[in-house]
Amino acid sequence: MIVNSDQPFQIVYAIFSHEFLGLLLESYVVQVDEQGRLSYAYQNISSANAKEFDSGLDKTDYELIKLMDSMQPEVAIKPYxxxxxxxxxxxxxxxxxxxxxxxxxxxxxxxxxxxxxxxxLPLLIGKRLFETSSDGNPTWKEIKVNAEPAKVIFRFEKGEFNTLYSPKVLFNGKEIKLQEKRGIMLCNDPAWLVMDQQLFH
Structure with a gap:
C-alpha cells in the first residue's frame, strides 16, 4: 500500500486516455504533505479498498468509485x-x-x-479533478469543475442570399471561444467540455 490511511490524504478523480476506449475516469487517493499539498504518493481506490479510506470519503465518493470501477476496460468488456x-x-x-x-x-x-x-460528471461538482500525465501521474493538471452551467445561444446573420448561423457558448456572461482553442469533449449527451483546465457543462 502506497498511501497510509492514518496520515492525511485526499481523494481525487482523474481523466485518462485508453488506447481503445478513449477518455475514461479513475479514482485515486493521494497522500497530503505537511503543507497540505498533494504528494507523489498515490494509489487507485476502488470498491474493494474504499473502506480503508472511509474517513476521507462521503456518499458521493462511494457512488463515483463504484461508477468508475464499472468503466475500467477489463470490467466494461465483460458483459460482451x-x-x-x-x-x-x-x-x-x-x-x-x-x-x-x-x-x-x-x-x-x-x-x-x-x-x-x-x-x-455531474457528481464531480465540488470534487477535485485532474488530467493524468503520459507517465501515469493522476494529479498532473488540475481541472476546475464548474458548478454553474454554460449557456448556448445561436447567432444569426442575414446575408444577401442566405442566413448564416453559429452557436455561441457563454459562461458567466463571457463567450467561450471554441474555434480558437483546443478542447476535449468528455460527454456528448449531455455535453461536458474540458477547455483551459476547466470543465464546462
Missing amino acids: MKKTSLRPKDYLQKVFDPKTEDKNIQSLLFQNLEIKRSKI
Whole structure:
C-alpha cells in the first residue's frame, strides 16, 4: 500500500486516455504533505479498498468509485464476452484489432461508457479533478469543475442570399471561444467540455 490511511490524504478523480476506449475516469487517493499539498504518493481506490479510506470519503465518493470501477476496460468488456478462454484484456484487444474487430461490440461499449460518463460528471461538482500525465501521474493538471452551467445561444446573420448561423457558448456572461482553442469533449449527451483546465457543462 502506497498511501497510509492514518496520515492525511485526499481523494481525487482523474481523466485518462485508453488506447481503445478513449477518455475514461479513475479514482485515486493521494497522500497530503505537511503543507497540505498533494504528494507523489498515490494509489487507485476502488470498491474493494474504499473502506480503508472511509474517513476521507462521503456518499458521493462511494457512488463515483463504484461508477468508475464499472468503466475500467477489463470490467466494461465483460458483459460482451461470449464463452471464451481469452482474458478480458485480450478479448478487448481482439474486438479492436483491425483483423478481428467487432464493430457491433465497439459501438455497444462506446454507448455504455457514454452513459457512465453522463452519470459521473455531474457528481464531480465540488470534487477535485485532474488530467493524468503520459507517465501515469493522476494529479498532473488540475481541472476546475464548474458548478454553474454554460449557456448556448445561436447567432444569426442575414446575408444577401442566405442566413448564416453559429452557436455561441457563454459562461458567466463571457463567450467561450471554441474555434480558437483546443478542447476535449468528455460527454456528448449531455455535453461536458474540458477547455483551459476547466470543465464546462
